[in-house]
Amino acid sequence: MIEFEDVTKQYPDGTVAVDTLSLRIPSNEITVFVGPSGCGKTTSLRMINRTIERTSGRISIDGEDINSKDAVALRRGIGYVIQHAGLFPHKTVVDNIATVPKLLGWDKRRARTTAMELLERVGLDVKLAERYPAQLSGGQQQRVGVARALAADPPIMLMDEPFSAVDPIVRNQLQEELLRLQRDIGKTIVFVTHDIDEAIKLGDNVAILRVGGKLAQLAPPSELLANPVDDFVRDFVGRDRGYRALTFVHPDELPVKPLPAELVLDDAGAPVGWRTDHEVQPVNAVYKQGDSLRAALDAVLTSPNGWGVCIDANGRAVGIVDQVIVAEALRS
Numbered sequence: 001m002i003e004f005e006d007v008t009k010q011y012p013d014g015t016v017a018v019d020t021l022s023l024r025i026p027s028n029e030i031t032v033f034v035g036p037s038g039c040g041k042t043t044s045l046r047m048i049n050r051t052i053e054r055t056s057g058r059i060s061i062d063g064e065d066i067n068s069k070d071a072v073a074l075r076r077g078i079g080y081v082i083q084h085a086g087l088f089p090h091k092t093v094v095d096n097i098a099t100v101p102k103l104l105g106w107d108k109r110r111a112r113t114t115a116m117e118l119l120e121r122v123g124l125d126v127k128l129a130e131r132y133p134a135q136l137s138g139g140q141q142q143r144v145g146v147a148r149a150l151a152a153d154p155p156i157m158l159m160d161e162p163f164s165a166v167d168p169i170v171r172n173q174l175q176e177e178l179l180r181l182q183r184d185i186g187k188t189i190v191f192v193t194h195d196i197d198e199a200i201k202l203g204d205n206v207a208i209l210r211v212g213g214k215l216a217q218l219a220p221p222s223e224l225l226a227n228p229v230d231d232f233v234r235d236f237v238g239r240d241r242g243y244r245a246l247t248f249v250h251p252d253e254l255p256v257k258p259l260p261a262e263l264v265l266d267d268a269g270a271p272v273g274w275r276t277d278h279e280v281q282p283v284n285a286v287y288k289q290g291d292s293l294r295a296a297l298d299a300v301l302t303s304p305n306g307w308g309v310c311i312d313a314n315g316r317a318v319g320i321v322d323q324v325i326v327a328e329a330l331r332s
């Protein structure tokens with residue numbers, strides 16, 4: 001566990017970026033710091049690896065004050081991922097990932113093998129290993145950034161707006177992959193974002209900060225949406241928090257209607273589109289059996305005809321849902 005106790009950061013020009021912040025960050029979970037611009041998210045994050053030194057208060061990891069450790073030794077146990085990946089431009093992908101293992105004195109072969117394994121783990125083709133960062137897309141660079149931070153297998157990962165600079169589709173993929181990866185690796189992740197949707201999606205716990213570096217609320221996302229402590233949090237999580245809360249409603253089984261003849265399927269039974277008189281229109285969002293009600297509602301709302309297609313784990317269409325089915329599931 002990482003614990004902040006009355007932590008304050010005042011910069012030399014007098015700016016109080018973080019003000020008597022006290023919170024607990026549980027191990028092996030994702031805790032997200034979110035809040036408006038300038039509320040002290042990055043400052044709070046960077047005080048954990050001491051790239052910014054606190055002015056007063058105490059920060060401890062598993063009960064031990066981080067100031068009692070050598071800063072370099074401390075950082076070895078903490079991976080760090082930033083917005084533009086921060087890769088070394090003159091090093092290949094594999095050498096970027098192997099940076100910390102090499103600093104730790106691992107032999108070349110072991111560092112390289114680990115780097116190649118990580119490349120695959122973050123969803124990249126090993127063929128990219130010898131490329132330079134400038135030869136990668138923004139999303140690929142971010143994946144390399146994550147792989148590099150994981151290379152020495154640190155128990156803690158700090159991630160500062162790692163997915164902000166990529167387009168929404170890639171961002172969504174990166175978020176999904178982080179969640180998938182986290183199910184395997186179970187790191188203590190502290191993640192900074194200004195995007196409440198990202199916070200709700202990724203966080204086991206979400207800390208909302210207000211400008212001046214004060215904690216407004218720290219809670220699991222469903223609790224934040226259901227019981228915001230004050231108007232600031234209510235406004236920050238948004239007027240559509242009822243819709244957002246659907247993310248956490250997982251009906252055991254949503255009844256589906258049989259597939260209508262207008263639904264075009266490919267050979268494997270996956271939905272391709274809706275046949276109309278003149279064309280085939282895209283299905284858009286689909287809903288996987290067992291997904292949240294939000295996913296089901298998205299499938300209904302983005303469908304050209306109001307029918308959301310339900311697929312099974314293999315991607316085969318198994319039925320359709322409409323708004324009546326979703327509304328009934330909500331009432332039950």
Ligand SMILES: Nc1ncnc2c1ncn2[C@@H]1O[C@H](COP(=O)(O)OP(=O)(O)OP(=O)(O)O)[C@@H](O)[C@H]1O
Binds near residue numbers: 013015038041
């Ligand atoms: N080196 C510095 N010297 C003086 N003030 C600073 C310094 N770095 C940050 N600040 C100020 O501290 C406050 C908190 O900054 P910080 O970067 O931690 O916020 P943030 O929540 O991460 O913001 P953003 O979402 O815009 O990145 C801001 O008012 C910022 O202007």
